[in-house]
Amino acid sequence: MRIGILSPCWFPVPPQAYGGTERVVALLADGLVDVGHDVTLFASGDSQTRARLEYVFQTAPSEWIGHTYWEMQHTMHALRRPGDFDVLHDHTGLLGLAFGGLVDVPFCHTVHGPLTGQPGRMYEDVISLAPRTKLISISMNQRRPKPNLPWIANCPNALDLSVYPFRRKTGGDYLLFLGRMSPDKGAHRALAVALETGLPLKIAAKCREPLEIRYFDEFIRPHLGGSLEYVGEVGHADKVELLMGARALINPIDWEEPFGLVVIEAMACGTPVIATRRGAFPEIVDHGRTGVLVDNYREMEEPEILELADKLDPEVLRAEVEERFSTERMVADYVAAYEATIAATAGA
Numbered sequence: 001m002r003i004g005i006l007s008p009c010w011f012p013v014p015p016q017a018y019g020g021t022e023r024v025v026a027l028l029a030d031g032l033v034d035v036g037h038d039v040t041l042f043a044s045g046d047s048q049t050r051a052r053l054e055y056v057f058q059t060a061p062s063e064w065i066g067h068t069y070w071e072m073q074h075t076m077h078a079l080r081r082p083g084d085f086d087v088l089h090d091h092t093g094l095l096g097l098a099f100g101g102l103v104d105v106p107f108c109h110t111v112h113g114p115l116t117g118q119p120g121r122m123y124e125d126v127i128s129l130a131p132r133t134k135l136i137s138i139s140m141n142q143r144r145p146k147p148n149l150p151w152i153a154n155c156p157n158a159l160d161l162s163v164y165p166f167r168r169k170t171g172g173d174y175l176l177f178l179g180r181m182s183p184d185k186g187a188h189r190a191l192a193v194a195l196e197t198g199l200p201l202k203i204a205a206k207c208r209e210p211l212e213i214r215y216f217d218e219f220i221r222p223h224l225g226g227s228l229e230y231v232g233e234v235g236h237a238d239k240v241e242l243l244m245g246a247r248a249l250i251n252p253i254d255w256e257e258p259f260g261l262v263v264i265e266a267m268a269c270g271t272p273v274i275a276t277r278r279g280a281f282p283e284i285v286d287h288g289r290t291g292v293l294v295d296n297y298r299e300m301e302e303p304e305i306l307e308l309a310d311k312l313d314p315e316v317l318r319a320e321v322e323e324r325f326s327t328e329r330m331v332a333d334y335v336a337a338y339e340a341t342i343a344a345t346a347g348a
Contacts (some may be wrong), residue, residue, distance in 0.1 A: 001338060002038045007031050008092050009057060010065040011076035013047040017233050021112045021260045024263060025091055025158050029332035032076040042078035054078070068095065075099050082328045087165020088336045093125055106345040108134040108152060108337060114256050115145045123149060134341045139280030142258045144258035152344065153337035157259050158330035159321060163236065164268040166318045167244045174200035176238065176246035178262045181207040181216050184255035189297045191228060196301040200227035204242055209247035243269040248309045260284065261312040267291070268321045270314030274300050290320045
């Protein structure tokens with residue numbers, strides 16, 4: 001199959017630090033090549049891939065993230081040769097989805113963000129202009145606000161397990177927060193849990209954009225010091241080291257997380273996850289067996305919650321990821337989605 005994959009242009013594939021979408025795209029493109037497909041990846045020129053790489057920008061224009069001019073150049077370059085592909089697969093967002101409605105080739109789009117509120121309404125508006133486009137979710141909960149959109153498949157994210165070492169012993173005494181510096185991800189709630197329990201906390205989070213910096217300065221920075229530490233935005237090796245050394249990863253989200261890659265990253269390392277029961281987390285975590293789910297983040301302060309996390313078997317956590325979130329499974333899911341997209345387009 002001749003497959004064109006459009007990645008966001010803002011970070012290289014795979015990313016050096018933050019960039020869950022780009023990490024998934026990297027695994028998918030390489031995995032499709034490995035099983036014999038002819039794959040062209042549209043990304044920044046500093047990407048690393050076994051697919052054929054096409055790019056407009058030699059270096060990812062991260063400093064211009066969110067500016068339409070750069071994103072349009074990248075997207076139009078990918079869509080100029082629709083006849084070269086049996087299917088085009090977009091990961092870029094609403095702009096790529098809208099432009100995809102202009103081409104005749106079978107076109108599918110993975111929704112990586114939430115569909116609550118205004119984003120969901122915008123997806124409905126764009127789909128009304130591009131009715132042949134098929135959508136792919138990364139969790140079934142992600143679809144809940146907009147179940148009538150043209151869903152063609154559900155393809156949960158995956159990990160390259162070869163770069164996630166597994167530990168069979170209990171970690172250290174600190175709690176770990178990994179993510180993005182924003183209220184919905186909940187670094188300030190993680191701080192509250194650490195302060196109440198008296199446990200050390202390490203916060204590793206992306207903090208580059210103005211709103212992220214403002215949130216950090218107002219809600220995080222004043223409480224740091226002693227055993228409460230912000231370690232910055234970390235690369236893969238440092239992230240794995242933090243995960244393997246943690247007593248637990250705490251994920252006190254307050255939004256409908258579409259997936260939550262960091263949860264399966266922790267599980268792959270054998271590190272317990274304590275998370276609020278929101279978004280896709282109930283699809284990923286089996287409470288009491290592969291993680292701990294709570295209805296309110298304040299429950300994370302209760303001794304029995306930490307004790308339950310301590311009792312989780314690291315081998316069970318790793319086995320769960322190997323069974324449900326392998327690259328091979330994700331690649332097979334997407335191949336089936338492409339075939340369904342091609343068949344649906346031919347019958348339209």
